[in-house]
Amino acid sequence: MAEIQYLTTPDAIRQAADWLRNQPRIAVDLEFDDMRHHYGRNLALIQLFDGATVYLIDPIPLVDAAAQLQPLWDILGDANVEKVFHSCKSDILLLDELYGVRVRRITDTSVLHTLLAESDNNIALGRLIQSELGIEVDKGEQKSNWLKRPLTEAQKQYAANDVLYLLELADRLADKLAELGRTQWGAEENAILEDVRYTRDERPYLRIAGKYRIQPHELPLFRDLYLLRDQVAKELDRPPYMVFSNDRLSELVRDTPRSTNDWRAARGLHPELKREPYLQQLAAMSPDKFVPVPEPPMTADQRRFPFRRRLNGERAARADAREQFLMTLKAHIANDINSYVANLVLSNRLIADIVEQGTERVLRPWQKQLLRDATQRHNLDYGFISEPFDAVNA
Structure with missing residues (x-):
């Protein structure tokens, strides 16, 4: 068993970083709360493993976490140190969003597993460790409140397990890829992860509105209730669902309380909403008082219809022929290798993009x-799909 060090002070973190920055590679994982127990996305724990020692680095006791964790951020951004994650996108997005950290030289074991194309590509770390290393890992603390202190010994062991096997797992998967001649596949896919960056969603309510089939005339009220809920959640430091649920949000839009008393009696609302000033804000959303502010117009990119819907006549027929070519090629790859590899290169989304933009882009x-190898093997013309649609069909 590896040694586990639980670090809570700037000096201890700095000393660990001085050691880790000289290691060739480290395993990395984060525990964070994403609107589950508190408002927003909050870093709760950083787990690092150098092959001998697991470092559990606790940001909660730090007075200025952003500055006092900088020695670790420097390592994460150092291309001389390989960082091994499992399914890292949520972790690197959080680091970018909260601390402006850009992680360099990433190896993601979920990416390596996907490229083996042995099964569907979405696999949990515990199941992958069990299938590849024959080790069963306890996942009982998966839904813990990671912001609550003190951490239990069970939580610490769970957190350690998330990095303890990553280096061995990465080696095992890399060897299997090498046997298949796919090492370069992994290198290219992992390199792309360095470019994953956080972008703020300026209108997050639209995603929920689509799920609940909110009509255009209902959207202003839906938006204003969503934003009020978010404001109260932030002030209470609670997830928005604790103020009222998404289901209740859509119900309030379609069956809106008609008076202050109705709002006060409404079920499923946090008590804070039934006090001033929020109660009056809710009352102003009653049907006889609400003045809808139109939703800002969508940008040109948002208004843009999907490529195939912009075509008709002969151009639509040529696009159909290009799509059929790709479907035929996908079937050949599935027969030659397997259906998982076929879907890695010609998923439905990629086929749609290739029809419009071509494989080279x-x-x-x-x-x-x-695809070049497959077209050559089956006497097909790769050039038919290589360039953008408009370039070859002008």
């Missing part, structure tokens, strides 16, 4: 080479 080098 859409695909990674390893994917393009796979």
